[in-house]
Amino acid sequence: MAALTLHPDRLFPSDPTVRAIAQRLYREIAGLPIVSPHGHTDPKWFADNANFDNATSLLLLPDHYVFRMLYSQGISLESLGIRRKDGVAVESDYRKIFQTFASHYHLFRGTPSRMWLDHVFSEVFGFTQALTTATADNFYDSINAQLVKPEFKPRTLLDRFNIELLATTEGALNSLKYHSALKGTGYDKKVITTFRPDDVVDADRADFAANVQKLGELTGQDTQSWDGYLQALRIRRQFFRDHGATATDHGHPTAKTADLSKAEAAALFALCLKGEASTQQTELFRAQMLTEMAGMSIEDGMTMQIHPGAFRNHNPVIFQNFGPDKGADIPSPTEFVSNLKPLLDKYGNNSDLKIILFTLDETTYARELAPLAGHYPCLKLGPAWWFHDSPEGMLRFRHQVTETAGFYNTVGFNDDTRAFFSIPARHDVARRIDCRFLAGLVAEHRLGEDEAAELAYQLTYGLVKKAYQLA
Amino acid sequence: MAALTLHPDRLFPSDPTVRAIAQRLYREIAGLPIVSPHGHTDPKWFADNANFDNATSLLLLPDHYVFRMLYSQGISLESLGIRRKDGVAVESDYRKIFQTFASHYHLFRGTPSRMWLDHVFSEVFGFTQALTTATADNFYDSINAQLVKPEFKPRTLLDRFNIELLATTEGALNSLKYHSALKGTGYDKKVITTFRPDDVVDADRADFAANVQKLGELTGQDTQSWDGYLQALRIRRQFFRDHGATATDHGHPTAKTADLSKAEAAALFALCLKGEASTQQTELFRAQMLTEMAGMSIEDGMTMQIHPGAFRNHNPVIFQNFGPDKGADIPSPTEFVSNLKPLLDKYGNNSDLKIILFTLDETTYARELAPLAGHYPCLKLGPAWWFHDSPEGMLRFRHQVTETAGFYNTVGFNDDTRAFFSIPARHDVARRIDCRFLAGLVAEHRLGEDEAAELAYQLTYGLVKKAYQLA
Amino acid sequence: MAALTLHPDRLFPSDPTVRAIAQRLYREIAGLPIVSPHGHTDPKWFADNANFDNATSLLLLPDHYVFRMLYSQGISLESLGIRRKDGVAVESDYRKIFQTFASHYHLFRGTPSRMWLDHVFSEVFGFTQALTTATADNFYDSINAQLVKPEFKPRTLLDRFNIELLATTEGALNSLKYHSALKGTGYDKKVITTFRPDDVVDADRADFAANVQKLGELTGQDTQSWDGYLQALRIRRQFFRDHGATATDHGHPTAKTADLSKAEAAALFALCLKGEASTQQTELFRAQMLTEMAGMSIEDGMTMQIHPGAFRNHNPVIFQNFGPDKGADIPSPTEFVSNLKPLLDKYGNNSDLKIILFTLDETTYARELAPLAGHYPCLKLGPAWWFHDSPEGMLRFRHQVTETAGFYNTVGFNDDTRAFFSIPARHDVARRIDCRFLAGLVAEHRLGEDEAAELAYQLTYGLVKKAYQLA
Known part of the structure; x- marks a missing residue:
């Protein structure tokens, strides 16, 4: 019967020089608390605290x-x-x-x-x-x-897993009742929400108009008007901030942004509400909304996460029979340099704005993302995402991003998971891979070991808290 | 005078730990018979068995x-x-x-x-x-x-090279006389054909209409009609199966597929036959034919190979003076996620269908191909192809594909060559690279050595026979 | 206080076998003179020879x-x-x-x-x-x-840095007065110019028409006519050759080339001069001019460098406040296979023509550039450029290019810098990375060490002088 053992040196290179450095770097950061600023666990678990x-x-x-x-x-x-x-x-x-x-x-x-x-x-x-x-x-x-x-029990596991902070992700219409229920337990500082407004921004959704309607009801705004709609979003953002949110998240098919005049935007919104917008127009509306959200982030200080490039529900049979999120989302080629330009032209030089970019298209790491983040004050690079949230994927990220963007334009690790029990495993993999990457630089005399140790801390803890504004 | 020596550890990393593991893994599979399910050797060599x-x-x-x-x-x-x-x-x-x-x-x-x-x-x-x-x-x-x-002599070399099976590739109109001649020699089980219908499917070819005409003559079908044309293809597929074929092969400029209505397809076919189709229309016809071929593969059980992305005969001077296949075919960017969708929408969930995808655009390995193959039951990933059939190319394939598609959605090695004498060399390179890749995983405690040994066998032999249905 | 030490083995892998080979290879070529065939130092420094x-x-x-x-x-x-x-x-x-x-x-x-x-x-x-x-x-x-x-002093540093040759880059209208001033000093053989005609070829520039006007004044040609314009360019090329130039350089947004009829080209030129050309037409004009320049390279023997793919001045605020070259140029996806075809159709088989291709889109290394350079006699591959002129960037270049293009279709290193003091540092990094790459091949028994030593010399010195025709 095969043994199950987690080797203490797993994921470290076998070369003894590099491995020894990686061990030393890892030893210093292995015990740091987990900060999980982006994920999909269910807040009900922590509110109810019932056993699985x-x-x-x-x-x-x-x-x-x-x-x-x-x-x-x-x-x-x-x-x-x-x-x-x-x-x-x-x-x-x-x-x-x-x-x-x-x-x-x-x-x-x-x-x-x-x-x-x-x-x-x-x-x-x-x-x-x-x-x-x-x-x-x-x-x-x-x-x-x-x-x-x-x-x-979930709260006990939060402590056992050494989780300092866990952000969940909720749609704009969510009541946040589970986060409310946590207030006063001490766990409300540990489990916070994230504002994800795709459901009231993506006019390709069948429920878009209904969602916008509900948005109005929740906020007391006339969301049939462009101004009322924007104001309602501001109100919901504040509601989320009151439940701990320090960040928003935006899952769009592309990274397209736009900077329409107010009149154009209002007309486009009306068209979307009526369900008369073409595919190009709904895409343009999402593009405009990314820019609007960036503007609101400057107002309220929330960090903005952009996750573009997933072809959702690629398999219609699976979607029809089982619904979304059944493993049938597939990455597609993603372009940033032209697509982000309208937003960047407007807000790109504002160093109060914090935008974290993610990609499923690794060809953009060295070609587009690192050069953009190495210039624009508002841009930071999110970690290797989804299919690339893996040892090789993380190594490719560091190898392709670091030389142009440096380490300090990155933001630490996201586990991005609904698999609560796997959170320590995922963070441990990320920590090991970062230590391994740094150890390689040290072994090749490209970085001092003292510098690598400082960077290991930053990649694990310091930069995460800074990027997501977690005091 | 410089010595020519094949070092026994060639292609293994110099790190002693990894090298020792690679040696052990390789030792176990180095002697396995060669299964070559896709290539371009000339069947005449084996039929005539004359000396080169x-x-x-x-x-x-x-x-x-x-x-x-x-x-x-x-x-x-x-x-x-x-x-x-x-x-x-x-x-x-x-x-x-x-x-x-x-x-x-x-x-x-x-x-x-x-x-x-x-x-x-x-x-x-x-x-x-x-x-x-x-x-x-x-x-x-x-x-x-x-x-x-x-x-x-060729047959003696087949044995000396330890070749258990060698698939050649023939066009749809080929008489297969050399394969016929092998019947009864015992070598007919060793040298089989593959059905490659590009000549009767690609309406951009100058000889397309003539080929379709010949297809009719060979099969006794009215290939001027859509139904007759499809039936003729079915008959030829069976003829190839009778000469050992277990697979078809499709070399298309892109991976585009289509799912036209019968009336649309018939009209498009008629246009192509008359030579009046535009470039877009011939592309659409090829796209439709990939879907038709997938349907026939479900009927007759043949594995379907798709090789997209070559810009053929890029150099017109060379093409005019010397003809095709003179080193002037150049890869081009290739997209799978949208292009394959019509075919996958129709047949993608059928686990009786076996489609092997190849690419010349390595950016699709991690972004498109591994996610697709890690979901759709009908899809498997062919090995690194052509310019990427090389030590570094194979390593990139494994590094970029494995984490999302696993090993079991790949199909072993193809030598894809007309250079008969190089077949053992090519398979040996592939075996060494696979052992090296596996040894790296073992050395970093990401895989047990017993598992790596089982995988080395699968990558060399087991998965090939399964994917190509070689009993 | 942290020490600053340049480790003698920096950038070499820590594996003792590979490191020892890299050391031996590097030792032989570390002292070779620097040949810098492409860069942006200021010739005034060397003409005036004043202290910084x-x-x-x-x-x-x-x-x-x-x-x-x-x-x-x-x-x-x-x-x-x-x-x-x-x-x-x-x-x-x-x-x-x-x-x-x-x-x-x-x-x-x-x-x-x-x-x-x-x-x-x-x-x-x-x-x-x-x-x-x-x-x-x-x-x-x-x-x-x-x-x-x-x-x-600059000239003393040229000698101290062991610089055998340094090419600067000047626009087509430059007086080359600093290069003239060097004549007779002995440094005119060391500091040569490069002909970069973007200013008189890119009709998107606000000063295009004025520049073409000046081009006429400098050459005594009627540059309002297509024939006069081309003749003026020929005259300027000769003027640059008289100041040492052996190469031209072309920085275009894309790699697009064209082969218009003379009448079409003349009409397009007239439109551009009048400022009435659309964006597509100015792109087409640049495309045509690449082909014209290739033709002139065949006439006068100058090596042609093509640097496509930079999105210049991406940040309009920075451009407006500070001007160009302020770190806001961003790479973008670049296509070569179709874009270069018109030029290659016309001149691609001429082995007297020397075109060096650069890219900012690394996805083209293995997919497009290596296959093109491994076939067309006129094409060679420039080194990793700009954001990729870094240890990891150079390694990716060698790993992705070598198996298809070989070493002999590459042209050594470019420092491409205006940072004069960093030239030895940059060449040293390139030499170390090349030795490291070669050492890896030797350690894995893919190359003899004698061959690697010969290649280290070629990559550092031999191939540079050949590609840029530096006798």
Whole structure:
């Protein structure tokens, strides 16, 4: 029976010189608290503080990294218990689903999921044997037995995981009731929200007009008018700030921005509301709204995150049967230099503005993003994102970005996850990779080891708190 | 006089830890039979089983990697004996051509051609000195002297090279007479064909209408009608299957697919046949035909290979004087996410369908191909292709693909060559690079060595046979 | 107080095997003279041979790598002493500016600027302590004290730096008076010019028509006619050749070329002169002019350099207040395969023509540039350029280009700098990286060490002189 061990030097190069430096750098920062300024955990967990109930519903069902890989190898989503929209029954035997997963665990070799899951199995649940068909039942039973214990309550885990801060992400219409419920518990400083207004900004959504309507109701503004709509957004931003938000987030198909006249913008908004906007016009409206949001960020001081480039719901069969977020979002080529220009022409030289750029198109790291961030005071570079949030992906990010943007135009790590239990694993991978990258520079006499140690601290902790304005 | 030695650790990293692991992994798979599911050797060689006659016509004249490099440095194709279409005489002194090549052999430093050729010189012909101007005559004479021996007959070499299976590639109108001739020799299981219908699908070709006409004659179908044309293709596919084919291959300028209605497709086909289709329309027709071929693959079970992105015959002077395949095909940017969507919308969730995607645009590895293959059951990723079929190219493929697609959504190695003698060299490079990549993961504690050993077997043998359905 | 030391093994890998080989290779070529065939130093320095007067105006003010990074972190260009176009006063206390720079020196960690500056501080000025806030005054005073010495005169430094040849770059209308002034000093063979006609070719410039007018006055040609304009360019090319030029340089937004009929070209030229050309038409005119320049290169034998892909003056606020070349030029996606085709169709097979291609879009290295240069006799690949002129950038270039283009289709290193004092540092980085790359190939038994030594010489010296026709 294969052992499950997390080697203390995992992810460090085998070259003894570099490894020794990486070990020393890592030792100093391994124990720093986790600051997680961008993610998708459910605030209900922390508000209710109820135990999680099952290995499968905790670890597998919400993790589209896991079931997309299984699906790619011909395993139906139904057999994995993913709920169908038409209500047709799917596999509901959680043990069986866990067994299916375990018997295909070899598919994850070489992927970050494997590394994160092994970390969870070993560090959080204490397993010493590898997950296989043979050990599946034992894993399943043991995880379930542990989950009911008091030390596995969400708030206790927040503390055990050494999480100093965890930002969730909520749509503009969210009541933030779970964040409200946390007030007075002491955990309201730990679990904060992020303002993500895509639902009231993206006129391609079927519910756009209804959402704008609700936005008006929530804020007492006439959101049928351009001015009222903008004012309503300001009010919601303040509401989110009152629930801890220090940042906004914007998931757009492209990085396109615009700087329309007020009259043009108002007319375009009216067209979008009526549902008469063309695809180009809804794209232009989103573009205009990025610029509007940048303006509001200057007003209220919130850091602005832009996540462009995902082709959402690429697989219509999956979307129709199972809905969004089922592993069928695919990156696409993304352009920044021309697309960001209208916003940058207007606000780019304002050093009070903080915009963090992310990409799924790695070709832009060295060609566009590092040169932009190495010039514009408002721009910083977010970490390797999504499919690139992996050892090799993070290394490519550092190798391609650092020489032009330096370290200080980057903002530390985002785990960007809804997989709560994997947060320590993900931050640990990022810390190891950063230490490894720095150790390479030291070993090649491109950086002093004292400087590398200072940078390891900044990449893990200092720059994150600065970029997201976490006092 | 410089020695020619193939170092037993060539292509392994010099770090002793990684190298030792790579050695162990390689030792286990170095002797596995060669499965070559995609290539361009001439079936006549194996049908006739006649000796090859000359070093120059065997090793240089058919190898566009070799003469394109020489041409780039100002050496005329005429002086290399490449036949002109106008019949003007070119160099015909094969010894002199071989000397020209030898005296420029330094140009290949750092290229895979150098590595393959040295392997052939050392392992196949037994040379112990490097090829230089001084040794050129000795090489030329010795190779020629060996080529006439019985142990250099093509079938004997198939066995000597430990080739379990070799797929050639033939156009849709090919008589497959050489494959037929192999029946009963025992070599018909070893040398199989592949169905490549570009000649009857690409309406930009001058001979398209004539080819479709011939297709009708060969199959007894009315290929002037859309239905008859499709039926004729089905019949030819079966004919190829009867000669061993388990796969089709499609070399298109782009990865564009379409899903037209039957009436639209029929009208477009008629336009193409009449030679009245615009460039966009011939592109659309090729796009539609990829989707048709995918449908037929579901019917008859053949694996479908898509090779997009080559700008063929970029140099009109060379094309006019010497014809196609003279080293003047150049890769171009290739997009998959939108282009494949019509086909994937129709068939993407069918796990009986097997489509292998190749690219010449490495930016798509991590951005598009790995995410697509890590989701769609029908998609697998072909190995690094053509200019990227090289140590660094293969490493980039594994580094950029593995974390999102895993290993099991890849399909092993293709040598894709008409250079028969280089097949063992090419497979050996691929095996060494895979072992090296795996050894790196083991050395960094990202994978167990037992897992790496299993993967080395899969990448060399198991996944190839599965992907190409070679029982 | 941190020490400033240039480690003798800097930039070499820490693996002892590779490092030892790199050391041996480097030892042989470290002392070769510097050949700098492309750069932007001021010929006035060498003509006047006056001492430089101040650390800040010498090292900081002209270096947009330095002030773009500081600006990206919120430090105003005014506070760095960058002159405003409106004459509003900016910081003029050079000591204070130097202190500002010193106190932000940590921002450059991991960037090539840091490496170059440390080299200058250590090797040129003899500092043994690192630059920090605490040592800033000492640096400033000591540099200034040294700058006034006779051994810091520009010509003396040319000799001290072991510079065999330095090419400057001048616009088509430049009087070349400084190069003239050098005649008879012996330094006219060392400091040569390069013909850069962008100012009379780019009709998007506000001064285009005026420049063409001046071109006529300088040459006695009627530059209002297409024939007269072309003849005037020929005359200026000869004038530059008389001042040492062996090469031309062309900085275009894209790599687009065209091959218009004479009548079309003449009509387009007339439209451009009248200021009535659209953006597409000025682009087409530049495209046509690249082809014209290639034709003239065949006539007069000058090597042609093409530098496409920079989005110039991306930041309009900076451009308006401070002018061009203030760190706001950003790379953009660049396409070569289609864009170069008209020129290549006309002249691509002429092996007397020498065109050196550069790119800011690294995705084209393996996909487009190496395949093109590995085929067309007229094409060679320039080194990693601008943002990619850095250790990692150079490594990516070699890793991605070599397997398809080989080494002999590359042309050695360009420092491309106006920072005269950094020239030895930049060439040293390039030499170390090349030796390191070659050492890796040797350590992995992909190249003999004797071959690597020959290549190190070629990459440092031989290929540069050949490509730029420096006898």
